[in-house]
Amino acid sequence: xxxxxxxxxxxxxxxxxxxxxxxxxxxxxxxxxxxxxxxxxxxxxxxxxxxxxxxxxxxxxxxxxxxxxxxxxxxxxxxxxxxxxxxxxxxxxxxxxxxxxxxxxxxxxxxxxxxxxxxxxxxxxxxxxxxxxxxxxxxxxxxxxxxxxxxxxxxxxxxxxxxxxxxxxxxxxxxxxxxxxxxxxxxxxxxxxxxxxxxxxxxxxxxxxxxxxxxxxxxxxxxxxxxxxxxxxxxxxxxxxxxxxxxxxxxxxxxxxxxxxxxxxxxxxxxxxxxxxxxxxxxxxxxxxxxxxxxxxxxxxxxxxxxxxxxxxxxxxxxxxxxxxxxxxxxxxxxxxxxxxxxxxxxxxxxxxxxxxxxxxxxxxxxxxxxxxxxxxxxxxx
Numbered sequence: 001x002x003x004x005x006x007x008x009x010x011x012x013x014x015x016x017x018x019x020x021x022x023x024x025x026x027x028x029x030x031x032x033x034x035x036x037x038x039x040x041x042x043x044x045x046x047x048x049x050x051x052x053x054x055x056x057x058x059x060x061x062x063x064x065x066x067x068x069x070x071x072x073x074x075x076x077x078x079x080x081x082x083x084x085x086x087x088x089x090x091x092x093x094x095x096x097x098x099x100x101x102x103x104x105x106x107x108x109x110x111x112x113x114x115x116x117x118x119x120x121x122x123x124x125x126x127x128x129x130x131x132x133x134x135x136x137x138x139x140x141x142x143x144x145x146x147x148x149x150x151x152x153x154x155x156x157x158x159x160x161x162x163x164x165x166x167x168x169x170x171x172x173x174x175x176x177x178x179x180x181x182x183x184x185x186x187x188x189x190x191x192x193x194x195x196x197x198x199x200x201x202x203x204x205x206x207x208x209x210x211x212x213x214x215x216x217x218x219x220x221x222x223x224x225x226x227x228x229x230x231x232x233x234x235x236x237x238x239x240x241x242x243x244x245x246x247x248x249x250x251x252x253x254x255x256x257x258x259x260x261x262x263x264x265x266x267x268x269x270x271x272x273x274x275x276x277x278x279x280x281x282x283x284x285x286x287x288x289x290x291x292x293x294x295x296x297x298x299x300x301x302x303x304x305x306x307x308x309x310x311x312x313x314x315x316x317x318x319x320x321x322x323x324x325x326x327x328x329x330x331x332x333x334x335x336x337x338x339x340x341x342x343x344x345x346x347x348x349x350x351x352x353x354x355x356x357x358x359x360x361x362x363x364x365x366x367x368x369x370x371x372x373x374x375x376x377x378x379x380x381x382x
Contacts, residue, residue: 009037009074011044016051018044018083020074023059026067034070042077053078058089068094068101135361142339146269149261164267172233172268173275177282179232180225184283187224188216188290196299205299209306210313212291217314221284222276222322223370226329229276230362234337237268238358241341242351250342260342269334276330277323284322317382325373329366336362 010021020041026034045053055075060067071087078085090098153160195208241264244250250260288310295301301309340358344350 009041011041018053018078019056020053021056021059022071023061025062026060026070027062027064028066031066031070034067038070038074041074045078045081045083051083053083053085055085055087056089057087057094058091060090060094063094063097065097065101068098071098072101138343139335139339142342143335146261146265146335146338149259149266152259153262153266159262161263161267164263165270168268168271169275171236172229172271173278176229176232176275176279180228180279180283181286183228184216184221184224184287185290187220188212188287189294191215191220191287192291192294193298196295200299205295206301206305206309208291208295208299209301209309212295213288213310213314214318216284216287216291217318218321219370219374221287222280222325222329223366225276225280225283225326226333226366226370227363229272229279229330230333230337230366231359233272233275234333234362235355235359237334237337238341238344238355239351241338242344242354245342245344246346246348246351265334265338265342268338269331272330272334273327276333277326280322280326284319321373321377321382325370328369328373332365332369333362336365 010023012019012021024030055071055078057071063071075085075087192208192212195211196205199205199208241250244264250264253260253263292303292306292310295306296303337358340354340361344354
């Protein structure tokens with residue numbers, strides 16, 4: 001590259017005024033020469049008394065971020081030396097970049113206010129309440145959008161993604177059977193063992209069968225399955241949709257005229273609503289099997305006595321209560337997971353944050369809804 005292409009800063013003095021004239025290409029490929037020219041100009045400025053400095057950039061033909069930083073450095077150093085600096089001659093096309101660099105370099109971080117512990121605690125509580133309210137409104141808005149998408153699909157069933165639904169049903173349902181069966185079997189074993197250990201003191205060992213049957217079919221079966229599905233499938237849904245958001249695939253669907261709620265959310269939601277009741281039934285049966293096995297081996301209650309006692313202890317209502325809860329739990333998990341996935345930003349940190357939030361919120365709401373169902377069924381004597 002010839003000398004005419006090299007960046008150049010020429011300095012001249014007019015009394016107490018320093019005139020700095022720049023020309024050439026102020027770009028990253030010339031960074032070494034730029035630094036040398038800026039240092040030389042600053043040395044010239046420090047050699048004599050300088051009240052004002054005029055930086056003439058009318059000869060600068062190219063300017064990128066590196067060049068803009070060098071200009072800002074020169075202006076700031078001259079200003080720190082006590083000179084009143086003015087920049088003239090910069091082409092209009094370079095001014096937005098120069099403005100961004102100047103604002104970025106001079107931005108002052110906000111001052112931290114030291115609050116006393118009481119005020120700080122109230123501030124945290126207030127922010128938490130506000131954020132909770134915002135999350136609740138976003139959740140209601142998302143429910144409305146999904147409901148509208150569901151109604152459109154009901155009017156045009158041929159638009160529903162059946163293949164996608166079956167795929168997610170296989171992932172969330174069939175593949176989850178082994179771990180759900182194992183976990184609920186162990187839970188049933190533990191409940192029976194602890195019940196026998198304590199009831200034996202009162203000579204009421206057979207009542208363990210009542211406890212295992214009622215607790216499993218009404219509460220623990222659906223609750224354990226829902227928590228496992230939230231941690232397994234809910235996090236997967238959030239991660240999948242979040243990755244699609246990061247790759248702008250969701251925006252691409254909108255550009256092509258598709259509703260992401262119809263294409264991405266509804267198949268996953270329907271798959272969960274079908275899978276969770278089935279998993280709840282399987283989990284409840286495995287928990288009863290585990291409880292029966294422990295009462296036989298540890299409590300001396302034969303399988304025949306266990307089955308007869310279980311038949312007396314539970315009714316169809318006991319089974320219905322757990323199964324009625326399952327679709328609602330599935331809908332909550334699916335909505336939370338998909339909503340958090342659709343809120344992921346463009347960074348991996350955002351993906352991790354929303355995936356964690358998805359699991360925590362889903363488990364929290366599942367437990368809250370289970371408590372509300374318990375009060376409701378108690379109120380109607382069911």
